Amino acid sequence: MTTDNLPENFGQDEDLENEIGNFIVLTDEDDNDTTFELLAIMEYEEKNYVVLYPVDDEEEDSALVILEAVGECSDEDAFEAYLPVEDDDLLQDIFSSFCAEFPEYFEDEE
Numbered sequence: 001m002t003t004d005n006l007p008e009n010f011g012q013d014e015d016l017e018n019e020i021g022n023f024i025v026l027t028d029e030d031d032n033d034t035t036f037e038l039l040a041i042m043e044y045e046e047k048n049y050v051v052l053y054p055v056d057d058e059e060e061d062s063a064l065v066i067l068e069a070v071g072e073c074s075d076e077d078a079f080e081a082y083l084p085v086e087d088d089d090l091l092q093d094i095f096s097s098f099c100a101e102f103p104e105y106f107e108d109e110e
Helices: 089-102
Strands: 022-027 033-044 047-054 065-070 081-084
Touching: 033 089, 047 089, 065 089
Parallel strands: none
Antiparallel strands: 022 033, 033 047, 047 065, 065 081
16 A cells, blocks of 8 residues: 555654554564554454554655554553455555544645
C-alpha cells in the first residue's frame, strides 16, 4: 500500500505528533530492526490491527504498514505478535476504515 495520496509532511505534523504516542521496533526475518510510529490500533471484524508508519525510512514513497495484532495488548501497548494481512480486499477495507476514522492524517497543508 503506497502513500501517494499522503501530504508531504505526513508523520511530521506537530499537532498530530504522538496521537497514540508509541513507537514499535519490528525485526524482520533477516534480523533487521525497523522503527515504526504506531498511528492507530483498529478493531475490524473482531480482530485487532495496527497501522504503522516507518520512522527511519528515507524513501519518499514510504508505505503505511497494516498488520494483524495477535494476542492481548500488554502494559507497554505491545501485542504478542504481528502478522501480515495477506487478503488485499481486507487490507483495503482496513485502510479505508483508517482513512475515515483519522481524516486529519490526510489533510493537505495550506
